Amino acid sequence: MTRTVYINGQYMAETDAKVSIFDRGFLFADAVYEVTAVLEGKLIDNAGHIARLTRSCQELGIPMPISAEELTEIQRSLIEKNQLHEGGVYLQLTRGSEGDRDFSYSEDIKPTLVLFTQARELIHSPVAKKGIKVLSMDDIRWRRRDIKTTSLLPACMAKHIAHQAGCDDVWLIEQGYVTEGGSSNAYIVTDEGKIITRPLSNDILSGITRASLMLLAKDCGLVIEERAFTIEEAYQATEAFVSSATTFIWPVTHIDDHEIGDGKPGPIAAKLREIYIKTSLEMAE
Structure with missing residues (x-):
């Protein structure tokens, strides 16, 4: 089954998902991420993961593009759309892209937010x-x-x-x-x-x-x-x-x-x- 993924406000098939080759996450690993476990279709310790994501963003000066509540809703939507019973939700937030490769960046650069699910046996591993x-x-x-x-x-x-x-x-x-x-x-x-x-x-x-x-x-x-x-x-x-x-x-x-x-x-x-x-x-x- 083709997974549904999330990129910058849109849900789409994984085969249609695209990120700019000039994205700083791709060019410089200028990005943070989190992985939240899913058991019985529910998020495990998710508040802690979002809190840590927020801290990582603050340490690097990457703005959070949406609220914690909105982020959680996206995670739950992906779990539902992909009928995920057990596994995880991967979240990656990059500083974004300004159109060409450059070590420096402006303060108003728009972040890139990507989420996808992964089915995996966790309990009976x-x-x-x-x-x-x-x-x-x-x-x-x-x-x-x-x-x-x-x-x-x-x-x-x-x-x-x-x-x-x-x-x-x-x-x-x-x-x-x-x-x-x-x-x-x-x-x-x-x-x-x-x-x-x-x-x-x-x-x-x-x-x-x-x-x-x-x-x-x-x-x-x-x-x-x-x-x-x-x-x-x-x-x-x-x-x-x-x-x-x-x-x-x-x-x-x-x-x-x-x-x-x-x-x-x-x-x-x-x-x-x-x-x-x-x-x-x-x-x-």
Whole structure:
């Protein structure tokens, strides 16, 4: 089935969708994006995603062309038009186009807004059951990782290298400490059952799933410590896992050549994933 997509106020078939070759998102990755999960045709944690989008736009000086309410209505319309039951809604906002390639831009440039849906199995993902293997490598991204931009080439290359090495994903390392995954936040669990994750800063993305997960973990009586941890400490962890909008929580069973715990998905990751999905369905918009 041909999807219906949204571009700058219009719904159209994906085969008819066009953006200018002079758009700054295409030429300079001068753009931000968000991905909101969809379960049972409803948006998950969407208010957090729109709030983060607004912040990213403010940090880069890209004006929001429509209100948060209008944006949510477009997302819901696309879910309905494409009969999406489970998957995600991708949203990208670029600074726009002024007619030719130029590093500089005027303040009154009109943004380009694009949205489309992606069908994907989320709840019964096979990866969530078996866990993932990750490869560690240097984090070479820019220093404003808290802004969710489309400048994803370093992450794409890192993931590709990981796949070539027989791994599923990557954990990025800076000065010996884990920053985050290729497109996720990273966590380890100590022998005492304490969950460790890096604190928020310009060095990592403020994950929306991460924020919900932190609250749920505390409600379950789990202890969370926000601090940097080394890759060597991760090797010795009893569990490890990642979180993101469309993975929710995936256990990490291997890091580099090291088996984590017994090499199988751990109970804390499994418990948090189950609670997150249950809570998300209850609160879905």
